[in-house]
Amino acid sequence: ETGVTQTPRHLVMGMTNKKSLKCEQHLGHNAMYWYKQSAKKPLELMFVYSLEERVENNSVPSRFSPECPNSSHLFLHLHTLQPEDSALYLCASSQAAPHGGTQYFGPGTRLLVL
Amino acid sequence: QKEVEQNSGPLSVPEGAIASLNCTYSDRGSQSFFWYRQYSGKSPELIMFIYSNGDKEDGRFTAQLNKASQYVSLLIRDSQPSDSATYLCAVNEISSGSARQLTFGSGTQLTVLP
Numbered sequence: 514e515t516g517v518t519q520t521p522r523h524l525v526m527g528m529t530n531k532k533s534l535k536c537e538q539h540l541g542h543n544a545m546y547w548y549k550q551s552a553k554k555p556l557e558l559m560f561v562y563s564l565e566e567r568v569e570n571n572s573v574p575s576r577f578s579p580e581c582p583n584s585s586h587l588f589l590h591l592h593t594l595q596p597e598d599s600a601l602y603l604c605a606s607s608q609a610a611p612h613g614g615t616q617y618f619g620p621g622t623r624l625l626v627l
Numbered sequence: 628q629k630e631v632e633q634n635s636g637p638l639s640v641p642e643g644a645i646a647s648l649n650c651t652y653s654d655r656g657s658q659s660f661f662w663y664r665q666y667s668g669k670s671p672e673l674i675m676f677i678y679s680n681g682d683k684e685d686g687r688f689t690a691q692l693n694k695a696s697q698y699v700s701l702l703i704r705d706s707q708p709s710d711s712a713t714y715l716c717a718v719n720e721i722s723s724g725s726a727r728q729l730t731f732g733s734g735t736q737l738t739v740l741p
Contacts (some may be wrong), residue, residue, distance in 0.1 A: 529644065555631070556671070556715070558729040568728070603670055615730060619668040 515539055519604050525625045528531035532623050536587040536604030543589040545627060546616060547579060550601040555595040562587065563609040594626045628656045629692065631718050641740050646703040648735050650716030653697070657724035659719035660692055660699045666712045674714075675701070706739040713737070 517538045526532050537543060542615035544563035561568040568578075576598075578590040587604055588624045601623055606617040631651040640646045644652045648662075663671035677690040677699065689702040689737050699718075703710055713734040 542687075553733070555733045556717075556729075558728055558730075561728060615671065615673050615676055618663075621670045 517606055519602075519622050521622060522620060523623045523625075525627065526591070526594065527627055528596075530589070530594075531592040532604055533591065534589040534624075536589075538585055538587075538604075538606035538617075538618055539620075540606055540617060542608055542617075543546040543584045544607045545581060545584070546605040546607075548589065548603040548605065548618075550603060550621075551590075552600075553605055556603070559589075559590050566620060572604035591624075594624075596626050599624055599626045628693070629657075629718075629730050631716055631730050631732040633714075633716050635737050636736040637738055639738045640706050640719075642706060642708060644706050644739075646706045646710065646737055646739070648701040648703075648714050648737065649689075650699045650701075650732055651669055651697055652698055652699070652730075654716045654718065654730075655694075655697065657697075657718045659683065659715040660690070662690060662699075662701045662710055663687075663715040663717060664712045671715055686732055689717075703737075706737075708739045708741050711738050 520535045528560050547559040550556050559573045560579040576593050580588040601621045603621045604619040607616040637734045657696055661676045662674045664674050665671045675685055675690045676693045680692050683690045687704045691700045715734045715737045716728040716732040
């Protein structure tokens with residue numbers, strides 16, 4: 514595997530389900546990100562893990578819970594989601610530098626909440 | 628609130644023409660600027676990044692940055708139908724610690740007509 518991988522690629526879940534999205538990066542990076550992309554809206558940064566620091570968008574509901582066990586793996590735990598949470602969820606990784614570098618994206622998980 | 632503005636389009640150009648994509652940003656402290664291309668149903672892929680005022684060329688692509696005017700653009704020369712995609716402008720805000728956050732525009736949809 515190369516680059517940034519995400520599983521599953523597609524997910525359909527009910528509002529009472531609990532599921533997790535997984536991301537793995539093979540680029541030697543030390544920062545990882547979760548983004549939400551809804552139709553006709555800009556990419557929305559949800560969470561950042563960089564070295565020992567976690568940064569989050571305060572507008573993200575608590576039904577989304579990130580976990581980053583090491584610099585190569587990132588999870589997004591989902592529970593009691595709402596239909597408006599249906600979107601493309603993208604993981605990205607980069608070097609944790611204050612300047613320069615690039616974020617590389619995984620293929621995304623297309624989530625549908627019924 | 629930091630903002631990145633793009634004309635949503637759609638922008639249509641004939642094959643072989645120059646496509647010009649524009650982006651303005653609100654935060655004068657922004658340091659790094661990125662252009663991503665996103666095909667329908669796919670994740671964003673990096674085209675170019677630019678840090679310094681002026682032009683940066685890479686093959687058929689030229690990024691232009693004017694920090695005084697808070698303006699960044701992407702020119703695509705000899706446009707091909709395969710360039711048809713949504714182009715996302717992203718701006719790097721320097722946050723505390725080592726985390727790096729990108730603010731994305733909503734994207735410009737480009738169609739290159741054969």
